[in-house]
Amino acid sequence: MDEARPECDTTRSGFVALVGRPNVGKSTLLNALVGQKIVATSSRPQTTRHRILGIVTRRCEQLVFIDLPGLHTRQPHLINRAMNTVAIGSMQDADVLAVMVDATRWTPDDDFVLQQVRESGRPVVLLLNKVDRMKDRRQLLPMIAELRERFGTDDIVPLSALRGDNLQAVAEALIRHLPEGSFLFPEDEVTDKSLKFIIAELIREKIFVLTNREVPYSTAVHIERYEDRGDLVHIDALIWVERKSHKKIIIGSGGRLIKEIGIRARQDIENLLGKKVHLQLWVKVRKDWQDDLRSLREIGIEQ
Ligand SMILES: Nc1nc2c(ncn2[C@@H]2O[C@H](COP(=O)(O)OP(=O)(O)OP(=O)(O)O)[C@@H](O)[C@H]2O)c(=O)[nH]1
Ligand SMILES: [Mg+2]
Structure with missing residues (x-):
């Protein structure tokens, strides 16, 4: 029992890295879960440049999300290589990876993500985002079956970060991978950035x-x-x-x-x-x- 939270049998807290290629909706999900706009989002790839924490405190759990630049293979500038290095390095700091893919599009950058995720050896929850844009919902089950094979995980959550659909299921799936322990940040804090x-x-x-x-x-x-x-x-x-x-x-x-x-x-x-x-x-x-x-x-x- 956490002495600061007698109402909880156990408390859990830990780090969740948001991993995926650019533009899949990682930062949109972060803002939705935190309940405040703290990170930039746009329809252009490579909007996020920094590692930014977004802290979600529930009654008995605290999820510390690490929003990351999208992993990408075309790297014309030093900044691109630096962004990838930050993203790949941060995966090792996480208790679990929230790996996001877009239900409407798989690109070569997703193959790169898959490779990095496999090499990291970290536990994975796969987030299948933008299901609101799928033309035919009957494709959802075969798509989930294929992703299960590719990523080697049964933890797959379809969602719409933009509409706020299924966010509860996202949090529940991630919490199962967090270690028991006291909260890492004060409960009113939402980010590590100024x-x-x-x-x-x-x-x-x-x-x-x-x-x-x-x-x-x-x-x-x-x-x-x-x-x-x-x-x-x-x-x-x-x-x-x-x-x-x-x-x-x-x-x-x-x-x-x-x-x-x-x-x-x-x-x-x-x-x-x-x-x-x-x-x-x-x-x-x-x-x-x-x-x-x-x-x-x-x-x-x-x-
Ligand atoms: N239709 C739809 N659009 C979404 C959803 N989630 C995000 N988007 C849109 O996708 C675009 C990219 O969203 P971001 O959150 O900036 O994506 P990101 O993964 O953080 O991208 P980078 O920072 O470039 O790595 C934006 O135009 C969002 O509005 C969703 O569930 N459905
Ligand atoms: Mg982003």
């Missing part, structure tokens, strides 16, 4: 949603000032871009695009803080930062 980090991610998410091709990947966001003046928070954020041409695109004609990024980001930040926010965005060219180790360290991506 408020500044989350704010930078919310801004970066808007850039991912509102720009195309190589432009979102050329950007990183750094919070230069965070000043809480009681009922109003002043935030200055700097957006790095790799090229002058990208700067022009981010600003947009007559400053329209940067204004839109600011409006959307401010709404999310106000929701997060529960306060009014004054957000000022700046854009600066930082040539080839995706291949510069020092820049990667500055935004917290370590190899």
